[in-house]
Amino acid sequence: MDSIYTFSALQPIWPELFMAFMVLGLLLIGVFKGHQSTRLLTFLAIGGLLFVAFLLLQTPTSKEPLLHGKIVIDLFAVNMKLIFITALIASYLLSIKYLYDTGFVKFEYPVLIMMAGIGMFFMVSSHHMLATYMALELQAFSLYILAAFNRDSLKSAEAGIKYFILGAVSSGFILFGVSLLYGFTGHLNYSEMADVVSGLTGPERTGAVFGMMFVLSGVAFKIAAVPFHMWIPDVYEGAPIPVTAFFALVSKLAAIALLFRLLLGPFETLVADWQIAIAFLSVMSMTWAAFAGLVQNNLKRLMAYSSIGNIGYALLGIVTLTSQGFSATLFYLILYMVMTAGVFGVLLCMQRDGVVLRHLEDLAGMSKNHPVLAYAMAILMFSMSALPPFSGFFGKLVIFQEVIAQELYMLAVIGVVSSVIATYYYLRVVKVMFFDEPDMPYTGGFGPFRSFVITASVLFAVFYILFPDSLMPFTQRTVNDLLPHGVEPIELIKSSIEAEQGSLPSFQELMKNAFPVER
Amino acid sequence: MIEITPSIIEALAFYVFAVVLVVAAIGVITARNQVYSVLFLILAFFNSSGLFILLGAEFVAMIMVIVYVGAVAVLFLFVVMMIDIDFKTLREGAMRYAPLGLVMAIILMTELFLLFKASFGSEPFENHDPLVEQMTNTQALGSVIYTEYIFAFQISGFILLLAMIGAITLTQRTRSGVRKQNIEKQVATSQDDAMSIRKVEVGKGIE
Incomplete structure (x- = not known):
């Protein structure tokens, strides 16, 4: 019998299978060798991830779903997974020294991160609502446990509980939305669902839109877009710093990848409805983060608001409805990820006598005591606030370029204004480091791996200007692979407007007329 | 009647x-x-x-x-x-949020009701396998769960493993000073380890 479950037939999911076996292997080693083997396990995990990257490069990509239509391994999935691997390795490198310094070293840590990795891998590959949900839960469960990992700290336990409860609520939203979608389309498979959705009219279409909105709300929880953001400052603050770094580096990127797949998959024909929803999330996130970030004194909370704001800018790319816009979103998030890795590397270095410092005033005197670190942090902060010549500038540039090209002037104005306001809190960090009354130097050293991550991040931020075209083709290829039948989403909305002539002015028109521009 | x-x-x-x-x-x-x-x-x-x-x-x-x-x-x-x-102190202040919650619930309820009313009477989907009609629930489930839904099944297994690891990580504490039973040592004990035979001299006792 010709089985689809032979070893060679499963070649497209070898990377995930290898990771799953690696999790079990690491767990066994950990059980026998105890908590002091964490360092060994981390290096094994990094080695394993490099091998997974090698396997991914060999993976045959195809649009044909696997395992009875549950997952699909296409170019988009493979490219996203390569990005995840980079981020996973970076978060391993950042965490290792911290675990030993603060004395809560446990061998489960690398295992849990790898588990979350598997969940993210399947999230971007899912092609069926059930598979999406299972993968999402696998990833989210690991994150809940990681948030509460430092169980002796009240804050960490609180972060874990809060994250868990709100995560469960968001899962409820997603499941309710999926049940409505199933009720109105009769399918859970993405491609079959897309076919049925495109034929729906009248109240049945409204029902599908209703279901879609619930699913989108659930995903908005995961990416922490306003108004679904209330968990993120507390979780970022309470979780141990390397875990916060892990959240900031990968978990949002995975959720955005899932959002891409949903918006350009089953919901491709509901484009007029989700465009407004995403625009709302984007505007709210940008403005709310800009103002709320101003009063934050805790660096981790500051990073939380920074990430809310950045998700807002990233979502702007989706609102443009062009493949260039989607590609700009991905590009922006990759640049943001690299900068965040560096910033968290610096935050992890801020220790005095084994106590981790996390307040803004603790930065004082860094320029005197640790000038190299201070300049690295200053460059990263300039880059985050999108000052040219640093990499962060290019991220915002491509986003706003595309927004202007689609004549969404109102959104561009809101974006630029809130970006200017947000600059204040990035520059305040620089001010405290260089001009405030110096404090005692940090102790505990920086560690080679952490220094490596910071160096790589700073070099990327500084020298990106020399290769400004190096990343865009990659993100563009990745996104193009996802376009339904190679059609830009904006074409779909145009055809749907022509179909029901002049019923309502489109969102595009509204945004254009809200801010009249003489051309 | x-x-x-x-x-x-x-x-x-x-x-x-x-x-x-x-x-x-x-x-x-x-x-x-x-x-x-x-x-x-x-x-x-x-x-x-x-x-x-x-x-x-x-x-x-x-x-x-x-x-x-x-x-x-x-x-x-x-x-x-x-x-x-x-629970008394836990509940204090909970009623403060009740009006907001009630408003949200009413809005959601109205929307769902409108949706229900609008789509009431539309044809239900008839896309299930005719074979299923002739089986019991359990049989029907068993015929797909290990084949068509093997992916979801395996992932749920992984989630259970994860939950187990999480529960152990977050609750296990290694306590010092606990006397554990060492069965191997118990079984391997010989007469020489367990008791000693002494000659007790008259009027002296044992030290």
């Missing part, structure tokens, strides 16, 4: 289950005593499994009773009775 037909009995059963379910659900959140809350929860589970039986989903109904009543609710009961939490 109304003739009692099977459909009337079915409708009657539905309303009994549904009403008791809603009342029990309200009881869960309003009962003053936490143990009563859990007991109301168990009642709610039983009634929803009754609703599932009316729908012809007997497997889900059984699982509902076995898993939710048998395991989850009993676990809740243990937690409520063993952990000393002052």
Whole structure:
């Protein structure tokens, strides 16, 4: 019998299978060798991830779903997974020294991160609502446990509980939305669902839109877009710093990848409805983060608001409805990820006598005591606030370029204004480091791996200007692979407007007329 | 005199289950005593499994009773009775959020009702496998869960493993000074290790 479950037939999911076996292997080693083997396990995990990257490069990509239509391994999935691997390795490198310094070293840590990795891998590959949900839960469960990992700290336990409860609520939203979608389309498979959705009219279409909105709300929880953001400052603050770094580096990127797949998959024909929803999330996130970030004194909370704001800018790319816009979103998030890795590397270095410092005033005197670190942090902060010549500038540039090209002037104005306001809190960090009354130097050293991550991040931020075209083709290829039948989403909305002539002015028109521009 | 037909009995059963379910659900959140809350929860589970039986989903109904009543609710009961939490102080201020919650609930309810009204009467989907009609629930489930849904099945296994690791990581503490039983050592003990024979001289005793 010709089985689809032979070893060679499963070649497209070898990377995930290898990771799953690696999790079990690491767990066994950990059980026998105890908590002091964490360092060994981390290096094994990094080695394993490099091998997974090698396997991914060999993976045959195809649009044909696997395992009875549950997952699909296409170019988009493979490219996203390569990005995840980079981020996973970076978060391993950042965490290792911290675990030993603060004395809560446990061998489960690398295992849990790898588990979350598997969940993210399947999230971007899912092609069926059930598979999406299972993968999402696998990833989210690991994150809940990681948030509460430092169980002796009240804050960490609180972060874990809060994250868990709100995560469960968001899962409820997603499941309710999926049940409505199933009720109105009769399918859970993405491609079959897309076919049925495109034929729906009248109240049945409204029902599908209703279901879609619930699913989108659930995903908005995961990416922490306003108004679904209330968990993120507390979780970022309470979780141990390397875990916060892990959240900031990968978990949002995975959720955005899932959002891409949903918006350009089953919901491709509901484009007029989700465009407004995403625009709302984007505007709210940008403005709310800009103002709320101003009063934050805790660096981790500051990073939380920074990430809310950045998700807002990233979502702007989706609102443009062009493949260039989607590609700009991905590009922006990759640049943001690299900068965040560096910033968290610096935050992890801020220790005095084994106590981790996390307040803004603790930065004082860094320029005197640790000038190299201070300049690295200053460059990263300039880059985050999108000052040219640093990499962060290019991220915002491509986003706003595309927004202007689609004549969404109102959104561009809101974006630029809130970006200017947000600059204040990035520059305040620089001010405290260089001009405030110096404090005692940090102790505990920086560690080679952490220094490596910071160096790589700073070099990327500084020298990106020399290769400004190096990343865009990659993100563009990745996104193009996802376009339904190679059609830009904006074409779909145009055809749907022509179909029901002049019923309502489109969102595009509204945004254009809200801010009249003489051309 | 109304003739009692099977459909009337079915409708009657539905309303009994549904009403008791809603009342029990309200009881869960309003009962003053936490143990009563859990007991109301168990009642709610039983009634929803009754609703599932009316729908012809007997497997889900059984699982509902076995898993939710048998395991989850009993676990809740243990937690409520063993952990000393002052629920009075926990509840203080909860009513402050009630108006906002009520408004949200009403909005959502209206939307769902409008949706229901608009789509009422549209044809249900008939896309299930005709083979399923001739099987029991359990058989139908068994015929796909290890083949078509193997992916979801395996991932759920992984999630369970993860939950286990998480529970151990977050709760296990290694205590010092605990005397553990070492069976190997016990079994390997010989007469020489366990006792010594001494000659006791008269009038001296043993040191």
